[in-house]
Amino acid sequence: MLTALLLALCSIIFLYLSYKYAVGRPAGFPPGPPRLPIFGSYLFMLLIDYKYLHKAALILSKWYKSDIIGLFVGCFPVAVVHNGEGVREILNDQTYDGRPPLFLSKMRDPGDCVRGIFFQEGILWKEQRRFILRYLRDFGFGRRFDQLELIIKEEITDMLDMIRNGPRYEHEHHLVKPGGYRVQLPLLFNPFSANSHFHILYNERLARSEMAKLVKLVQLGLQFQRNADDYGRLLSIIPWIRYIWPEASGYNKLNEANLYVRAYFSEFVDRHIDSYDDCSERNFLDLYIAEMKKGLPEEYGFNREQFIMGLVDFSFPAFTAIGSQLSLIVQYMMLYPEVAKRVQREIDEVVGSGRLPTLEDRKNMPYTEATIRENLRIETLVPxxxxxxxxxxxELMGYRIPKGTVIIPSLYAYHMDKRIWSDPEKFRPERFLDNQGQLCLKLDVSLPFGAGKRLCAGETFARNMLFLMTTAMLQNFDYTLAPGDTLPDLTKNNSGLIITPPDFWVQLKER
Structure with a gap:
């Protein structure tokens, strides 16, 4: 009898403690779902929408009738914000400029160190970002630069030649079919975007015959982007899962991609370190090496390992994200052919067919620019x-936020908020045009590149590439359907660290 009573008492205590754990949260923390041991609230999000966790979080926000929800990803308390005022506050208040210690950020470096720019904070982040941005601008990063535009033009010309004449080298078979006019997205654009970016870094670019490693870099960069998620997957909650289920957990694919990307950048960093001459300044890399040799305080981060990861972070969008966003634009041009035709009419009127579009043309092509901006809004690359x-x-939106809380400003929710956009689910470039049909930047309150001190450093480069490549493609080709093809299905797009279309082949027709 006594044993039964003790067992019953223990069961009651266990159930009570389990209940307190499940519903307990810091005082004043935002409302949200309960948590389970080890997993926190992550499993509930997977059950709601395992493919698009940003949509799962928005559904939870509606359930709790709150624009901010509090949940737990493993042991990490997380606050997710879904309205414009809160998102802007997070992005512009340096109180929220920290970075959480997610496993995905640690696994990029041997010994689980955190280096680079994306996942850094404090004085190292400030000094590294300041130095890299300051001097990359001298080589055309983050501003209009005529020499860089000429390089991009040459890259686009190479791309158009490959599209028309088919692959010339073995690695180009991944990009275009023999005979030309059938290309694979999102892979097609990235090597040429990356080559333009690398010209900024080291004042060189690869010839088409030498781009095999660059194509593989793009493939594995996309692999890394696709096999993570907004919250770091289960690997950030229970890192030891990689020893039990290395494939199912995504660790193998992430690690394979990470090792190749790091090796790629290590190779040319070491090559420049070995050939460095303090009497000759060849490129940005030499400027960084010179800074390394000054013996600055260790917390400033000027060393080989930080150099490698800093370059990885500044280059990653150029060889993955830009091509993905361009491919999302292609999807919408195929789904909305009337928009594509209107863009083409504007190109014909302003540019004609005798030359490629230039950045100088952009001011006279408001509908084209509005179309690109609308795609950046409706398909938020980093949701x-x-x-x-x-x-x-x-304190955030009336709730108490403890130090160390992970803060998620949902750009997706912001861009789909009816209170801001009225009809956010509609693809409508006209929303950014005034009554005279001119681009009105006051109407564009979208935040596809973030804002504040954590604003994407490559925004200007990305916007320039999106305009030049989109217009070059639509100037020369129509997107059509070959026998057996179907129109893009937006529900099949992947949601990892960024939104990416699945690999798909597109038929082009000469205009």
């Missing part, structure tokens, strides 16, 4: 932004 972290105890 949950890169996760932020509260650096101090603070």
């Amino acid at each position: 949950s932004n890169v996760p932020h972290k509260a650096l101090n105890d603070t």
Whole structure:
């Protein structure tokens, strides 16, 4: 009898403690779902929408009738914000400029160190970002630069030649079919975008015959993007899962991609270090090497390992994200052929067919620019932004946020908020035009590149590439359907660290 009573008492205590754990949260923390041991609230999000966690979070927000929800990803407390005012506050308040210690950020470096720019904070992040941005601008990054535009023009010319004449080298078979006019997306655009970016870094670019490693870099970069998610997958909650289910957990694919990307950048960093001459300044890499040799305080981060990861972070969007966004634009041009025709009419009127479009043409092509901006809004490439972290105890939207809380400003929810956009589900470039049909930047309150100190450093480069490549393609080709092809299905797009279309072949027709 006594044993039965003790067992019953223990069961009651266990159930009570389990209940307190499940519903317990810091005082004043936003409302949200319960948590389970080890997993926190992550499993509930997977059950709601395992493919698009940013949509799962938005559904939870509607269930709790709150624009901010609190949940747990493993042991990490997380606050997710779904309205414009809150998103802007997070992006512009340096209190939220920290970065959480997710496993995905640690696994990029041997010994699980965190280096680079994306996942850094404090003085190292400030010094590295300041230095890299300051001097990359001298080589055309983040501003209009005539020499860089000429390089991009040459890259686009090479791309158009490959599209028309088919592959010339073995690695180009991944990009275009023999005979030409049938291309694979999102792979097609990235090597040429990356080559333009690498010209900024080291004042060189690869010939088409030498781009095999670059094509593989793009493939594995996309593999890394696709096999993570907004919250770092289960690997960030229970890292030891990689030893039990290395394939199912995504670790193998992430690690394979990470090793190749790091090796790629290590190779040319070491080549420049070995050939460095302090009497000759060849490119940006030499400027960084010179800074390394000054013996600055260790917390400033000027060393080989930080150099490699800093370049990885600044280059990653150029060889993965830009091509993905361009491919999303292609999807919408195929789904909305009337928009594509209107863009083509504008290209014909402003540019004609005797030359490629230039950045100077952009001011005279408001509908084209509005179309690109609308695609950036409706297909938010980084739906949950890169996760932020509260650096101090603070208050957000009337709720208490403890120091160390992971903060997610949902750019997806912001871009789909009817209170801001009226009809956000519609693809409507006209929303950015005034009554005279001119581009009105005051109407564009979208935040596809974030804002504040954590604003994407490559915004200008990305916008320039999106305009030049989109217009070059539509100037020369129509997107058509070959026998057996179907129109793009947007529900099949992948949601990893960024939104990417699945690999698909597109038929082009000469205009």
